[in-house]
Amino acid sequence: MLIATWNVNSITARLPRLLDWLEQRGPDAVALQETKCADATFPYADLKTLGYEAMHVGDGRWNGVAILSKVGLEPLASELPGHPEPRYARARCGPLAVTSVYVPNGRSLDDPHYAYKLGWLASLRQTLDGQDTTEPMAIMGDFNVALTDEDVWNPRAFIGSTHVTPAERQAVQALLDWGLTDVRARPGKGDRAFTYWDYRAGMFHKDFGMRIDLVLTSRGVRVSDAYVDREARKGKGPSDHAAILVELTTDA
DNA sequence: ATGTCCGTAACCTACGGA
Numbered sequence: 001m002l003i004a005t006w007n008v009n010s011i012t013a014r015l016p017r018l019l020d021w022l023e024q025r026g027p028d029a030v031a032l033q034e035t036k037c038a039d040a041t042f043p044y045a046d047l048k049t050l051g052y053e054a055m056h057v058g059d060g061r062w063n064g065v066a067i068l069s070k071v072g073l074e075p076l077a078s079e080l081p082g083h084p085e086p087r088y089a090r091a092r093c094g095p096l097a098v099t100s101v102y103v104p105n106g107r108s109l110d111d112p113h114y115a116y117k118l119g120w121l122a123s124l125r126q127t128l129d130g131q132d133t134t135e136p137m138a139i140m141g142d143f144n145v146a147l148t149d150e151d152v153w154n155p156r157a158f159i160g161s162t163h164v165t166p167a168e169r170q171a172v173q174a175l176l177d178w179g180l181t182d183v184r185a186r187p188g189k190g191d192r193a194f195t196y197w198d199y200r201a202g203m204f205h206k207d208f209g210m211r212i213d214l215v216l217t218s219r220g221v222r223v224s225d226a227y228v229d230r231e232a233r234k235g236k237g238p239s240d241h242a243a244i245l246v247e248l249t250t251d252a
Numbered sequence: 253a254t255g256t257c258c259g260t261a262a263c264c265t266a267c268g269g270a
Contacts, residue, residue, distance in 0.1 A: 009270085010258055034270090036259065061259055062269070105270060144270095157253075198270085199256035240257075240270080 001071065001094065001250075002026065005140035005215055006232060006243035007033040007102070007196075011066070014239055015043055021232060022050050025245060028071045029093035031100030033142045035064030042066070057086040065100040065141070069093035080123050087120070095250040096221070101141035106162035114162055117144070121171035125178065133179030136220035136250035142196075142241065143214045145172045147182065151211035153194070153203075163212060172214075180216040183223050185244045188230040195228055196241045204233060215244055220251045 004027040008014040011032065022030070035042065035058050042056040053073040058064030063086045067073065071094035080088040087102040101124065106117040124139075131137075145168045149155040158164045176182055187193040194209025203209065217223060229243040 013258065034258090107269085198254085199258095201253065201255050203253095203255095237257095 001028040001096065002245060002247050003029045003031075003093075003096070003098065003138060003140075003215075004229075004243050004245045005031040005033070005100070005213060007142040007213060007239060007241035009034050009036070009239040009241065011035040011043065011064075012037055012041065013237070015046065017232070017237065017239075019046060019050065021229075021243070022047075022052065022068075025229070027245060028069065029096065029098050030068040031089075031098060031140045032066040032068065033064075033100060033102040035066050036060075036062060037064060055089055055091050057089045059086055063087050063102055065089045065102050067091045067093065067098055067100050069098070080120065080127070082123055083120055088124075095136055095252075097135065097137040099137070099139040099141075101139060101143065103142060103144045105144050106168070109160065109162060109165070117162070118167055118171055121145075121168070121174075125171070125174045128175070128178045133218050134220045134251065135218060137218040138215060138221065138246070138248075139175070139180065140213075140215040140244070142212060143172060144212055145169060146210050146212055147172060150192075151194075153192075153208040153210065163210065175216060179219055181218075181223075183215040183217055183226045183246055185215070185226040185228045185246070187228055191228075191230065193228055194242075195244060197233065199240050213241055213244055215246050217246075217248070222249045222251070224248065
């Protein structure tokens, strides 16, 4: 099956592009982040016409995650325990348990939001306790963490910033240590495998980006291909994130 | 480095967040 993750930075603003992209790529299951809408304005009907069932967790102005599927959709969880902000959704899509995560940004190292981010990631790790690493699952989304210095355009530009600290990296590493694999997507031609470029200062043109969107798969998943879909970042009215697409099979 | 884009509240502009 083909799965994807994409931080759309408002599903309302991105709807024409999202629908075109779904038609062109035809992913079976999709994790979306930053829908930035209330459930009442989520475009269930438009998605349905393309054959997608949808699960949305959102309350309006900020955050918001969704899971789309055309291979069946059974909601499993709509909240990370202890963290009621709409940043977490989990659903069974055919043979695969899909989790869409929008990890808190952290803002700055001296901001309470940074500690909140670390606590959020620790809670995400706790959800894995008691789960089977061989159960086919994918946890994907905007992690707001660059795992290595190679995952940012210039490490010196991030000294003293969030996204690159040992604590953040260790919090994601703990997910990998549990038994998840960081699926390293092929970059677009001539590019590094970045998934996010700031709207400002021509960062996308210069390929000054970051690899902060991740697809993590369990041992019950066999990945045959994965790539960063930079088309989702190009042209008129893009999101500031590219999508990632992953072709996989699941163990029965 | 802080140049853009988003939604919102309240108005045709400012603000918080990223």
